[in-house]
Amino acid sequence: MKQGRRAVLGMALLGGVGHVFGGSPKPMVSGPPESRTALDAELTAISQAPECQLSSMSVLAIRDGKVAYEFQSGQRFIGIGGQPSKPANDRTLYRMASISKMMTTLGLMRLVEDGKLALDTDAGAYLGYPLRNPRFPDEPVTLRTLLSHTSTLRDEAGYSFPAAKSLKSLLLPAGELHGNGAMWAPTAPPGQYFTYSNLNWGVIGTIMERVTGERFDRLMKRLLLDPMGLHGGYNPSEFSPEDLSDLATLYRKRTVDTEIWNTAGPWIPQVDDYSQRPPARPAGIDTYDIGTNATPFSPTGGMRMSAHDMGKVMLMLLNDGKHEGRQILRPATLATMFSQQWADNGSNGNTDHGLFNYWGLGNQHFADKPGMQLVEGGGFAAVGHLGEAYGLMSVFAADLAGKNGMVVLVGGVSSDPEVYKGKYSAMPRFEEQVLTALHRGVIVGKKI
Template sequence: MNERRRSLLGMAMLGAMEPLFAMPAAPAARPALDAELAAVVNDPALQLASLSVLAIRAGQPVYEGAFGRSFIGNGVLPDKLATPDTLYRIASISKLMTTLGLMRLVEAGQVDLDADVSGYLGFRLRNPHFPERPITLRSLLTHRSSLRDEAGYSWPLATSLRDVLLPGDPKTFSSRAGPGDYFTYCNLGWGVIGTAMERITGERFDLLMERLLLQPLGITAGYNPSLLPPAALAKLVTLYRKRSTGAPAADTEVWNPQGPWIAQVDDYSARPPSPPAGIATYVPGANATPFSPTGGLRISARDMGVVMRMLMNGGVHEGRRLFERATLERMFARQWTHNGSNGDSLGGFFNAWGLGNAQFPDRPGMQLVEGGGFEAVGHLGDAYGLRSVFAFDPVRANGLVVLAGGVSSDPEQNKGRHSALARYEERILTALYRHAIAGQRAPT
């Protein structure tokens, strides 16, 4: 299939947004889909702590499901079941949401994606190996800035990002590829983007994203869990891995399928989340990384569907235009395609990229659903045991959201058959697509 055919230039107008789940799934399809997804969650080879999913067909939500437990008490505290409005820390899908906030500033004329980002940061950001080449927001959004994560990508609020970046730690910059030369996935880039957004607006990142994106969409979500209202906090999932009880909680790369579920992040069973240290005296524009523009958004699959439908609807939500259609076309236009030598695909995870979004060509070896048929744009997430998918076809207005809240064994030992995803992710996506969108039974 031609990679370029799925341009947003062909995005169909879907009319005014309807209430979520105005069109239910076919009665005959839902029990079979429920059963297939439950089988994935409870598969002895790789169990999931929780799962929340959503499917949209032709612009309308047709299926949502929740499985497993949002909190696991391990016999000490009561378990809590996942529900369709359970909030998850969605990991790197947060980057796409951050990009949407940035694009609102672009529309307002406050940002030029091709300007030297130094002007927005208030200090001269340069790769010391390529000192004459500016780093731009476009290069950050497309992971071609030459920044690297090896020296870290998050610091306490008391640490200025300027003090981290100006010394030029050799591990922070590529010595072989300058800005614009080479794709290397980089979380640090989004810390820089979030900090620039703060300095441009004078607003703290978490509050800025509330104003720019979450509040206009009527979404209860946030990059700062300490500000979630009590009702939302009660719905926040804890992310898990199974491991030996002797393994340190911070050791996030150890699995033991015979061990207990160990909380990795967002366990607030004993006490509510605390604000980031130093927040009372923080000056916006110094260091947005504690709010994690790169991965820290807490949101439900249902509300991710609200974002997805707004994008499918050309930037309109409930009759109100939030984005110009041209802005979204610009954001989702292809910026980079892996050709074997122009970037690190990380084993096939990254094959094509827009501005702050991954793109999923419907080609062998990189198909989201078994047998193909679903070419999409969006983003993936992977952190603290969670795996997440936000993917939609802007031409046909079909979309899938998957939030898996923890695994019992290493997903890398459970590789997929037709993509770089884990096999359990492939099974979930294929079941959703076949039942809810294509109307066919998914293979086992």
């Protein structure tokens, strides 16, 4: 879920907290006004808590298969030097971090439906070279093991590389990037042990390119965004002027290159700050050999999308793969994607201090059990994904059977989430509070 840091020029925030949080919330208009007002106030208070302020937030809740509530607060861009601040709204796009993995998987499953890919085929057959852990040369790595984080690939050697560097040079022992082989786990063969790995999705994106001949960012627009009328994507340099204007800058009250936090200090941009110049095209992309290295587009964490459009994706999942009458994915495909592939038994995986307990294909399973509950007091089991990178904290949690769900996108945090711990789960406390407020106020309570 966590990703590497990028060096982005730090900028100081001018103005007080009220300026930062003076956004324009837009809840749904149905229901008692007093209910909306109470939930709006609760979420605003969470976002302004001194323990961990949120630079911006956009949330959505679905009840009984319909969007029942939307809310935004804070600033998608904090103005300085005479530049005006821009409030978050229902069109604000966020770099959603690791929820991107689930979005990438939706595109991949369309290729599975088309017969271009098979989950249990040796992935090397698609790459054009062997994809084998040198310590277990007789055990193939498959898309199923890549999607379930049981491939034995690790992030220790990196997971994002210049376009000119083929992943082949990293994955094969003779390659120039292979080094001491830190990208391959030494202890268990593929399919046996869970360790969350971003590198899996760089390989997955590259495989998708290989079998289609299309560049990953444009392929995902064809497979998912365009058919559903979604804004955003994996490559801001190709965004429309309108989408670029709506893109949220991600912030932390922490310098970019260190772990030093200052909750009383300024908001410092981390990524997606295009106030001075437009986003550059990925380096080397003009001469990129499609199907050799999709990591510059970050299939693992680079999708930008609004909570509003993420709600459309969630509704598609709740409606057996249909979006506005069009079948995006077949029900059987979704059943496969969200089937459990791995469950922690105490010795078969790294749970990251209890954050990961069950996994499907490109999605996390949130069991309604003590220590891993999404909402206080329990009552909401779901599938989906979490995300964390550059100050962004995100949740996509869908109860497919009950046709309920919640989306949370936070554009920046003032405190280290590792310190501001939750009370009943492995999530930060503010995520627990936001999810519980949405669950109690929308899904369990009256529709508002």
